[in-house]
Amino acid sequence: MKSPLLPPYHTPFDTVPxxxxxxxxxxxxxxxxxxxxxxxxxAITSLETPTFQNTIEALEFCSLELNRVAEVFFNLNSAETNDSIQALARNISPKLSAFGNDVLLNADLxxxxxxxxxxxxxxxLTPEGAxxxxxxxxxxxxxGAGLDDEGKVKLREIDEKLSTLGLQFGEHVLADTQAFTLHITDENELSGLPESARDMAAETASEKGLEGWVFTLDYPSYMAFMTYADHRELRKKMWTAFGKRGNNDNENNNTEIIRQISQLRAERANLLGFESHAQFVLAERMAEKxxxxxxxxxxxxSKSLDAAKTDVAEVAEFASKLDGLETLERWDFGYYSEKLKKEKFNIDDELLKPYxxxxxxxxxxxxxxGKLYGLKFEERKDLPVYHEEVRTFEVKDIHNNLQAIFYTDFHPRSGKRNGAWMTSYKSQYILNGEEHRPHISIVCNFSRPTKSKPALLTFQEVTTLFHEFGHALHGxxxxxxxxxxxxxxxxWDFVELPSQIMENWCYQPEALALFAKHYETGEIIPTEYVEKIRESATFLEGYATVRQLSFGLIDMAWHNRSTGVEGDLESFEKEVIQELELFPTSVEMMMSxxxxxxxxGGYSAGYYSYKWAEVLDADAFESFLEEGLFNPETALRFKKLLSSGGTVHPMDLYVEFKxxxxxxxxxxxxxxxxxKTV
Structure with a gap:
């Protein structure tokens, strides 16, 4: 009997039931x-005369059902997981790994x-076929197709271990995130926090059956506290808990897991003839090596470190003048930089959020x-969803044809990992003359609405939404x-271009006028606020660049090596980024x-791609600045880049656009x- 989870589904648009x-x-x-x-x-391996159609095309489509069910399962494991789903993941992930190896290590195939x-x-062949x-x-x-039998067995063992370790890593981070709460009963300890953050914390406390206010490590709660709370010791407590996720003395400790992952990835690369996991990964990236x-x-x-040091020194001097702070620590930076931003530009998130x-x-x-690509979004109430907060939209093109199905899932909750991401529930393809349009989702962790106000976003959350929506448009x-x-x-180092370029529209008056309206009065965001957003866009840019750089360096340190990492991991990490250290060192933090x-996720040996894509997006967006923010010819050229996906080499796509x-x-x-020239 066919499983009800195997597509096609008897639902509108073949959506997941x-x-x-x-x-x-x-x-x-x-x-x-x-x-x-x-x-x-x-059937493919039994062929006497292999051809492109009966072998390559047949192989491409042979796992459609499997891929779709797996996408549904692992998306739920990220956005709406529970104990039973996590337990299933520990069984299913090795099975999928074994199947992948069965295919790729099949000598006859x-x-x-x-x-x-x-x-x-x-x-x-067509260029796409080639x-x-x-x-x-x-x-x-x-x-591994070229490995001997012993090598193939070894590769299978490694891949099964890696699939299990990756799952355990994610479960541990989620468990540590959910285990910590800061329960406040003394209202004086809320000093500095805006009303929206207090309301959110009060509702969290109420949900937990507690009096007072509860702050968590979910991003909206954590960032609000770190940005506005006057109570320095409580900021330190929050920061320490966040920085020690996966590095606590408990059953969720990830230190040995990441050591094993690093070792196994190095062994896998060596087995396949590469000096390191990074070399293996980058052979199929724009960077190449x-x-x-x-x-x-x-x-x-070289271009950002001095600027970063200047940024931190400026914040430290400001904190010293404002509060007599002798040493600016990490848990102070967000708090004092927000106050400095308000003083320099007379603007802050609380001023902007109502818009x-x-x-x-x-x-x-x-x-x-719609203005760029002719898309129309119509909300549907009849499509199945995995949580009541998820919304669905039918996306149509300029001719009213179905373009995609789009899901949104915006608020933090138990069972949902932190962060923001775009994902897919169904790919676009053509099979037997029938086109299948994609089903795309974006998942975020934005502040919830309260009893008195709708969900109001910080400007960073606005750019995050546009970023993930850019990924969604690519799909x-x-x-x-x-x-x-x-x-x-x-x-992978091209995939962030469509997302990062979309953030640019958030800084343009012409675009902001379309949506930045006061939630109570409907007033369009004042011109002076827009100018302040633009003026403050490069505020602490040196610091932000060095922070991203530190992530990229840690990633490469873990993966551009022929063996795993030995010795104390905290010392290893600190040595990697010691030249980028901008604050007093602390043993209470480990990024890895x-x-x-x-x-x-999929960014091993690839975290650099965020900055790499910034080069692409800044260069590409100058065309829109020069030719018009919604210029139809420019948009049509960029739409070609988006719609082509991986059918054309990314540099060829970029040069065709630019x-x-x-x-x-x-x-x-x-x-x-x-x-600036424009």
Missing amino acids: FNTIQPDQFEPAIDQAIEMANKRIA FAKVDAVYQSREELD RLLEKTWKSFTRN PETVEEFLADLK FALENVLEGAFTVA MLAEGTYPGLTGTNVY TAFSHIFQ GSEPTPDALLRRAGLLP
Whole structure:
């Protein structure tokens, strides 16, 4: 009997039937989907004459059901998990890893793929088909197809261990995040906190059956406290708890897990003929090799470190004058920098938040997408969702055809990991002449509405929404035949361009006028506020750059090595970033044990890509500044870049849009380190 979780689904637009899913359905569905895929693979291996169509295309589509069920499961494990889902993940993840290895280490299957690849010059393939053939062949050769039997067994062991360790890492970070609360009963300890933060904390306390106020490590609660709370010792307590996630003396400690992950990734790379995990990863990135990344990070360091030191010194001097603070610590920086920002620019988040009601900002993102790409968003109330707070939208193109299904999930809750991300529940592809449009979701952790006010966003949250919406547009606008090449299936150091470029519209008066309206009066954000936002855009830019740089350096230190990391991990991490240290050192912080991007997400040896993409986005956005913020010809060229996904090499796409390869000059201009020309 077919599992109800196997697509196609009998729902509008073939959407996931979240309302009928039971956790115990996932593992049987995964098992059935693996069996279906294996039968199709067996048919390919039995072919006498492999061709592009019966081998490469057939392999591309053989796991559609499996991929879709797995996407649903692991998206829920991030956005709406519980004990039973986490337990299932520990069973399902190794199964998927084993299946992946069964495919890529199948000598008979690789022989068919290789036969087609070796005859590629004689094939009349489309450019997209040629990309698929190359990607498929590389996926085998880069993942053990050439290993002997002993090597293949070893690779399987490594991959199964890595899949389990990654899950454990994420579970531990989530558990430490949820375990900490700061319960306040003395109202004097709320000094400095705005009404919105107090209301949110009071509602959290009420939900927990407590009197007073409760602050958590969920990002909106944590950031509000660190930015506004006058009580220095409580700020330190919050900061310490946040910094020690995964590094506490409890069952959630991640130190040995990340040591094992690093060692296993190095062993895997060595087994496949690479000197390091970074070398393996970067061979399929725009950067191509670790040396390029290290030179890029070193160049950033040379251009930003002095500015960062100046930024911190300015905040420290301000804190000394304001409160006689002798030593500026990490838990002081957000608090005093916000006060300094208000003094310098006469602006702060509390002044701006009334103009950024979540509903208006979301509508603003929709309007910008409409003006640029002709998209229309219509909310649907009849599509199944996994939580009552999730909203769904039917996205249509300029001709009223279905473009995508779009989900939004905006607020923190138990069972949802911190951060913000875009994900997919269904890829775009064409099979048997029928086009399947994508189902895209963005998940964030924004402040909730209170009893008296709607959800009001900080300006950083506004840019975060636009950032994730940029990823979503990359997925929604996908045009192509093969799911492995459409949407966000691009080189990892190119995938942040569509998201980061969208943030630029948040600083433009013409765009802000579309959505930045006071939630009570409807008044459009005053021009002087917009100018202050623009003036303050480069405030502490040196510090922000060095902070990102430290993440990139830690990532490369873990992964650009032929063996794992020995010795004390706190000392290892501090040595890596000691030249970037801007505050008194503290033993109560370690980034790596909660660095989900590189130990649970897909950013290992790739965190540099955020700054790499900033070079691309700053350079690309200058075209919109020069030609018009909503210029239809410019937008059409960029839409081609978005819709092409991975069907074309990213540098070719970029040059087609811009007319030349990117340079860092635009980023330096935007950061205030070079004179502006536009």
